[in-house]
Amino acid sequence: MITVDGLSKSYGDFKAVDDISFKIRDGEITGLLGPNGAGKTTTLRMLSCYLTPDSGSITVDEKKSAENTLDIKKMIGYLPESAPLYAEMMVYDYLKYVAEIRGITEEERISEVAGICRINDVMHKNINELSKGYKQRVGLAHAMIHDPQILILDEPTSGLDPIEIVEIRNLIKELGKSKTVILSTHILSEVEATCDRVIIINRGRIVADDSTENLQSAVKGDKDIIFRVSGTDFIALKSAVSGIGGVKNVASIDGEEFTSAVLTVDHQAEVRPELFRLAVQNNWVIYEMKQEHLSLENVFRELTTGSEDEKSK
Amino acid sequence: MYSGSLQPEVKMKSLNESLIIMRKELKGYFNSPIAYIVITVFHAFTGFFFFKDFFYYNQAEMRGLFQTLPLMLSFVVPAVTMKLFAEERQSGSFEILMTLPVSAWDAVLGKFFAGVAFSAIMLSPTLIYFVTVFLVGSPDPGPVIGGYIGALLLAAAYTSIGLLASSFTRNQIISFITAWAACFLLWILDKVIIFLPAPFGFVSYFGTDFHFQNIARGIIDTRDVIYFVSVCALSLMFTVKNVEERR
Structure with a gap:
C-alpha cells in the first residue's frame, strides 16, 4: 500500500505538483491520467525516489520514503519516460549490470525476464541500435528484473506501434494480477483498457480519483x-x-x-x-x-477543460 | 523475491555496488573510441618528452617524462572524466542510476575509481620506458617509483576535479573546459608565484605541480600525500552533494 499525503513539487515558480494526496492499494493497476504537463511524470519521479518532494510525504508499507530511500528503491521497479538507457551498452550487459546492482546473481533470471519481455533476439545488440519498441521493452525488463512488488511505468506505450501497444498492455495486465502497477498516460483508451483505477491530474492537482467503471458511469448525460x-x-x-x-x-x-x-x-x-x-x-x-461505448473521454474533457465549478466537484 | 533482505554488513555491500558501477564505467570507456584516442594522444606526447631526453641528451632517466606529466594530465584527465555525469544527465540515464538502490556515494565513488583505473591503464605502457632505461643505464629507482606514485595521486586528484565539473552540467564540452581550467590553474599556481608579493608565497602549497615534483624526487612526504587526498576528498564531497541535489 502506497500512501501519498500532501505532496508538492515546484520547479522555480512553476508548481508542477500541488498538494496531492492519494492511496494506491496492493495488487491494483492504477492509471495516472492527465494532459501533457499535468504533473504525471513529476509525481512518478517522486514515487520512485528520484525527486525529493518540496513538502508532503510518501509512505510505502509503513516506510517513509524520505527516511528509507534505499529500502523503497529496492521494492520498486521503475521505467522512466522514454526509457533512457545506456546507449553504448549491449542489452545483455545492461541487464546483467542492473541485476548485479540489485543483488541478483542468477543468470537464469536475466533470460527469464528477457523471455517475458520478448527481447531474446536483441540481447547481443547495442541499445542505441534498437527500435523504440524494443528499447521500451528493455526498459520494462530492467524494471522487472528484481521481481519488484511495485512497478512504476511512465508512459509505457508511448512511441510504440499498435501491435506492440497491445502486447505491452497485455503484459501489464498480466503483471497487474500479482503486483501493484502505477502507470501514467495521456491516452484515455489505455486507461480504459488496462487500469482498475484512475487518478486524473490536471495542472498539478487531482481532479478525479475513482475506479475506471465508476468514472465511466459517472459521465453525465x-x-x-x-x-x-x-x-x-x-x-x-x-x-x-x-x-x-x-x-x-x-x-x-x-x-x-x-x-x-x-x-x-x-x-x-x-x-x-x-x-x-x-x-x-x-x-x-x-x-x-x-x-457508442461510454468513454472516459467525456469525463476527462469535462474535468480538465471544464469551468471552475465543474472542476471542484 | 529477489529484493528484500538487507544484508547486515551494509558497508561491504555499498563497496560492492561501487565496484559494479566502476566495472561498468571502465568497460564503457573501452567500448567507445574516446579511450583509444585519449590514450594515443597521451602516448604521442609522453613518448616525445621521454625520447627527447633519451636520444638527444643521451640520458637514461625519466625526469623529462615526469616533469611534463602534470601538464599532460591536466589536459587528458578532464577528457576522461567529462562524460561521467554529463552524459548521464544528457541522455536521461541519470534517472535510471538514481532510482537503482545505490546511494550517491556509491555512484560517485564508482565513477571516480573508474576514472583513476583508466588513468592507471593509460600510464602503464610507460613502464616500457622504465625497462628501457634500466637496460641501458643505471638510474636511481627512487624518483621513478616516486614518479609513478605521484602520477597516480595526481591523476586521482584531477579525476575528482573532473568528476565535480561533470556533475554540474549536461554538456560534455562545458564539463571538459571547466575541469581543464581548474586542473591547469592548480598546475600553474606555483609558477605564477613570482608575480605575487613575498607574503603570498604560501599559495604555491595549493599547486599540484609543487607537490608532485616533491614526490617525483623520490621523497614521499605525508604532507604531499595529504594534499592530494584532501583534493580528492573535497571534490568528491561536493560531487556527492551536487548529485544528491541537482536532479
Whole structure:
C-alpha cells in the first residue's frame, strides 16, 4: 500500500505538483491520467525516489520514503519516460549490470525476464541500435528484473506501434494480477483498457480519483445508438422509435444508402431489444445497431477543460 | 523475491555496488573510441618528452617524462572524466542510476575509481620506458617509483576535479573546459608565484605541480600525500552533494 499525503513539487515558480494526496492499494493497476504537463511524470519521479518532494510525504508499507530511500528503491521497479538507457551498452550487459546492482546473481533470471519481455533476439545488440519498441521493452525488463512488488511505468506505450501497444498492455495486465502497477498516460483508451483505477491530474492537482467503471458511469448525460435499417424512410423511423421509453432525441445521418439515425438515449435505459422488435414488426432489415461505448473521454474533457465549478466537484 | 533482505554488513555491500558501477564505467570507456584516442594522444606526447631526453641528451632517466606529466594530465584527465555525469544527465540515464538502490556515494565513488583505473591503464605502457632505461643505464629507482606514485595521486586528484565539473552540467564540452581550467590553474599556481608579493608565497602549497615534483624526487612526504587526498576528498564531497541535489 502506497500512501501519498500532501505532496508538492515546484520547479522555480512553476508548481508542477500541488498538494496531492492519494492511496494506491496492493495488487491494483492504477492509471495516472492527465494532459501533457499535468504533473504525471513529476509525481512518478517522486514515487520512485528520484525527486525529493518540496513538502508532503510518501509512505510505502509503513516506510517513509524520505527516511528509507534505499529500502523503497529496492521494492520498486521503475521505467522512466522514454526509457533512457545506456546507449553504448549491449542489452545483455545492461541487464546483467542492473541485476548485479540489485543483488541478483542468477543468470537464469536475466533470460527469464528477457523471455517475458520478448527481447531474446536483441540481447547481443547495442541499445542505441534498437527500435523504440524494443528499447521500451528493455526498459520494462530492467524494471522487472528484481521481481519488484511495485512497478512504476511512465508512459509505457508511448512511441510504440499498435501491435506492440497491445502486447505491452497485455503484459501489464498480466503483471497487474500479482503486483501493484502505477502507470501514467495521456491516452484515455489505455486507461480504459488496462487500469482498475484512475487518478486524473490536471495542472498539478487531482481532479478525479475513482475506479475506471465508476468514472465511466459517472459521465453525465446520455449515450448514443447508431441504427441503420432499410425498408423505411427517416420520418417513419423517427416516429416509430420516438415512442420507446428513454429515447430523448433522434437525428438522421446523411449521405447513407440506408435509413440511418442516431438515437440519444438516457444512459440507464436499454432500448436495443425494443428496436429489434420494432424492426421485426415493421419488416425493416437491420444493417447496423451500435451502442457508442461510454468513454472516459467525456469525463476527462469535462474535468480538465471544464469551468471552475465543474472542476471542484 | 529477489529484493528484500538487507544484508547486515551494509558497508561491504555499498563497496560492492561501487565496484559494479566502476566495472561498468571502465568497460564503457573501452567500448567507445574516446579511450583509444585519449590514450594515443597521451602516448604521442609522453613518448616525445621521454625520447627527447633519451636520444638527444643521451640520458637514461625519466625526469623529462615526469616533469611534463602534470601538464599532460591536466589536459587528458578532464577528457576522461567529462562524460561521467554529463552524459548521464544528457541522455536521461541519470534517472535510471538514481532510482537503482545505490546511494550517491556509491555512484560517485564508482565513477571516480573508474576514472583513476583508466588513468592507471593509460600510464602503464610507460613502464616500457622504465625497462628501457634500466637496460641501458643505471638510474636511481627512487624518483621513478616516486614518479609513478605521484602520477597516480595526481591523476586521482584531477579525476575528482573532473568528476565535480561533470556533475554540474549536461554538456560534455562545458564539463571538459571547466575541469581543464581548474586542473591547469592548480598546475600553474606555483609558477605564477613570482608575480605575487613575498607574503603570498604560501599559495604555491595549493599547486599540484609543487607537490608532485616533491614526490617525483623520490621523497614521499605525508604532507604531499595529504594534499592530494584532501583534493580528492573535497571534490568528491561536493560531487556527492551536487548529485544528491541537482536532479
